[in-house]
Amino acid sequence: MHIGKLVNAARTPFYSMEFFPPADAAQLPDFYDTVERLRVLNPLFVSVTYGAGGRRQQNTLDVTAELVRRGMTVMAHLTCVGAEPQGIEDFLEKLVKAGVDNVLALRGDPPADRSWDWEQAHFRHAADLVRFVRERRPHMGIGVAAYPAPHPESSTFAEDRRHTAEKLRAGADFAVTQLFFDAREYIEMVAQIRAQGLDTPVIPGILPVQSFDSLRRMLSLCGANIPGKLYLALEKAHEEGGPEAVRAAGLDYAVKLIRRLLDEGAPGVHLYTLNKAEMCLRLAEAVERSRQ
């Protein structure tokens, strides 16, 4: 199923979910148990990440294929930094054969050792990959990443929004955002995209806080901002109440954030599951309760 069409057809807010493929085959049974537990939330689609620079590409392929077999609408993430057109074409071919109809077209992060030759690269930006996929696979659903706190490499908000608009215009059907904690960042980003004449759906990415340490790790990796008040509340909960107090404080905040986003017209919510079911289920239950 084409995710862009499903999003446009959705009349009520939906959940979608991100998973990462387990590195070790021994973890697969637990992984699929988690996915099955989360099925009660009736996700519109599930997405599976892609190792930086194409590492563990086969794992992404295997997991997406299995999720399709389980009857889910699936999106494979795909990065193009350092990739050759033939490698991308081969991967798309395998996805199509496995019944995966959607990709999240990403640039990815260049290798830290700077071995990547920018000048010689076939793909320099995600927009190049969007154009490539759109041309070769016109029927595939294509998503792209958007950054409420601009991408760390963008020097200004305006530059970031211009490049986001460029990849949407190149043929993306929808965008999924980086995780964020301040609703205003999402609202302003969407307004700036709309001001460029685009009405493409932008699905907000939400991280249910699993622990103080994992939150800090995520923040250091992705460059998202966290409101000082929330950080201090989580820190206090961590020091005084322990892990469950952190989860409760994170949950409370996430419920309010999701309510605000849906009130402001977000089409649904993309959950960063971190391959864990419990906090996503608790969050969805709390959101439901808050609507009654």
Ligand SMILES: Cc1cc2nc3c(=O)[nH]c(=O)nc-3n(C[C@H](O)[C@H](O)[C@H](O)COP(=O)(O)OP(=O)(O)OC[C@H]3O[C@@H](n4cnc5c(N)ncnc54)[C@H](O)[C@@H]3O)c2cc1C
């Ligand atoms: C929802 C989501 C899922 C992700 N999944 C994965 C994953 O599975 N695997 C993985 O390795 N990484 C993943 N990432 C991380 C992503 O690969 C990094 O954030 C990467 O640094 C940028 O990728 P991009 O597709 O946003 O790049 P781009 O859209 O190319 O943007 C990267 C930077 O380049 C700038 N730029 C874009 N176009 C131009 C241009 N024409 N001229 C000059 N500058 C330009 C942008 O403003 C931005 O600063 C994900 C990110 C998100 C938000």
